[in-house]
Amino acid sequence: MTEERRRGRGGDTRQRIQDVALELFLERGYDQTSLREIAERLDVTKAALYYHFRTKEDIVSGLLERIGRPVEELIAWGRAQPRTLETRREVLRRLNEALQDSAPVFRFLQENQAALRNREGSGYFRDRMRELGELLAEPGATVLEQVRSVSSLFIVYFGTFALDAMEGSAEEKRAALLQVAWEQIDAAHAGRAPIPGGA
Template sequence: MGTRSDTREKIQDVALELFGEQGYDKTSLREIAERLGVTKAALYYHFKTKEEIITSLLQAAGERLDKVSEWMAGKDPTPENRRELLERYAAAINEGGGHFKLMRLMQENQPALRELAAGLKGHERMKAFVEFLVDPGASLTDQLKARLSIMVLHMGQFALQETDATQAEKQAAALEVGRGLIGQ
């Protein structure tokens, strides 16, 4: 099957597909192994539970966003840096191509996955991004625009799923709307 990290990525991709098709609760490790064409024991070598698979996907997404946080640290929230933050954020969430599937999975399986997503410091990270994007004491409207500028990067794929646009075109449109919301 290739290197250990290639195998883990294949498992993650197949698991996301099956979770999307059948739902998280209704998908078993056996079904993931069968779709991959490997034994359950081979799958166990990489992931012991479905929770480990989802947690690994959430952690990978979090690590990409941590890199954006590291870039932001010590920077002044100038218009140029705010624009750069949105661009880096968009690139981080779109890296690997599985973001749309993971977002859909989280949305459709909230009760089952809520606890897994908790504790991955997403809320604190998001708060720091928003604070960078909007001046302290900004109007409520501008605070909302800053939050929406990030949310639109996530939601653009959903909002445009019925269009004929490519994934790259959808991502570019979402980034353009995000920039517009913060006046960039």
Template sequence: MARGNTRQRIQDVALELFAEQGYEKTSLREIAERLDVTKAALYYHFKTKEDIIAGIFEDLTRPMDELLAWAAEQPRTLETKQEILRRYQKALLAAAPLFRFMHENQATVRDLSIGLTFKEHFLALNEFVQEPDSSVKDRVRSVSAIFTLHAGTFFTQNAEGDPEEQQEAVLEVALDLIQQAHRA
């Protein structure tokens, strides 16, 4: 638990418990017990599990919002597209615990509409790495560059080998795809 303040500690512990035993089977009481705080202390920060997930989602997707704002101000050059992919990979890696939660609790994610927001982020990001007049193949290359980062983030979590080396390889493949799409 690297993050320091109480609110962040609650979110981190809740995400750990959700991963261990599932969202539905985790109670606020269990979260409070794991933190060694009273339920009232927990309520001070979050009234429900949904509030905890919404807070986690907001915190971990803020870098994505910042990336989209930054990208909107940049010229549509190959260098910009490459930097978008580099920054996106960092945001994905930082949000890995949330993605694990989303994958393992898909029904809950649908109910909380978190998945829709990720889809919106993805589509917006794709607009910044894709040229409007691109061929079908180049549009596929652009979207594949983003999917490569997603797939690579999940693939490397349980793969053997050096995680840093794996992430570098994932980024290199994504950058190759975007370069091919831009060149054409």
């Protein structure tokens, strides 16, 4: 077996472990899931599991890396683009797509905030969302325009957690999220609407 194939199979095993661990974390919660239970669900020994992940924290780090990579790539892409409405709309579209692929991991992070609060890197996604928010805001924007820009980001991000409770197909719901987010970013870009109660 070539080294490349061996690495590929190892990567498949790591992904399978992460996927099964994520299933259990979502079913039982992070604190209530043990490495033994993960090994049993995989039908492997704990020693085989330890070869890839020594702790549950290592599994979570792998999950974060998996979903963090596309967000970091999106931030890098956005920074290299002109600061236009089209770029902002594309940032939201790409984020919506990335979240669709990673929705179970984001749900796990949301549902297990207390258990994960003190782990290293717990502010990682808060920092990434701040960076995305900076990409969406027009330099010198009014407070109202900044709120609309940030709202467009929150619609896509937090809307991901509300989709399960809504009726409609997954495609319809994600398209609706993106449409509402685009409406907010369009309004932020157009700006100039008076703030209610403002002078």
